[in-house]
Amino acid sequence: MMVKKDNQRVRLTKTLLKTSLIDLMQNKQIHKITIKELCAHAEINRSTFYLYYEDQFALLNEIEDDFLNHVKTHLIKIEHPSNDRNFLKELLAYIKNNAQIVRILLFRLENLSFQTSFISIAIDTLKLNLKYEYPNHLADYIYRYLTMGCLSIIKKWIEDDFTLSLDELSDLIFQLSDHAASSYN
Structure with missing residues (x-):
């Protein structure tokens, strides 16, 4: 049961990050979006971001x-x-x-x-x-x-x-x- 919850959390976190990046890219180019800005938009800690992605380009x-x-x-x-x-x-x-x-x-x-x-x-x-x-x-x-x-x-x-x-x-x-x-x- 714990694995399923973790998988759901991972999917939710990644979905939030993806949605946030897409939202931010409507007004900014990818290289002008900072990880700090992306995480604030997604309401996720930067350390959580770095668990899954190296940078915003990897997420993209x-x-x-x-x-x-x-x-x-x-x-x-x-x-x-x-x-x-x-x-x-x-x-x-x-x-x-x-x-x-x-x-x-x-x-x-x-x-x-x-x-x-x-x-x-x-x-x-x-x-x-x-x-x-x-x-x-x-x-x-x-x-x-x-x-x-x-x-x-x-x-x-x-x-x-x-x-x-x-x-x-x-x-x-x-x-x-x-x-x-x-x-x-």
Whole structure:
């Protein structure tokens, strides 16, 4: 029973630290956030912080890894082979539901390694799900073009505070991507 309580405490502590870092990163860059400030925000002692993390960057790395794993898990759960639009709509709903963390992790210039990992997941998903076959020497260029275009549209959607509905945005992305992809097939 003691182990379970300890595990709950550890999870709660880590959740508080992660939430606090995300909150602070809305207004500050990661390198300007001190451990003292982070711990005060989380209402946790600094010694407790150092039990789990070396610094704020280690905490951010764990947040990034957690988010990427959640995205992968979510993508696997979506029924996509029969309905590409539903797949895209479900992915957009996931992004909308996690907008705060997406804004920070995906669209801040200081987070290039995370962006690269996220783009890699997106490209792998495209390769699995697109029904087009491209010349080998062009395939990676086409997938990158489609991925970066979609991310740019999603970024604009987030910046505009989700003014387009999920249906409107998924239709727009699907039509643009389908047209671009099919023109090289």
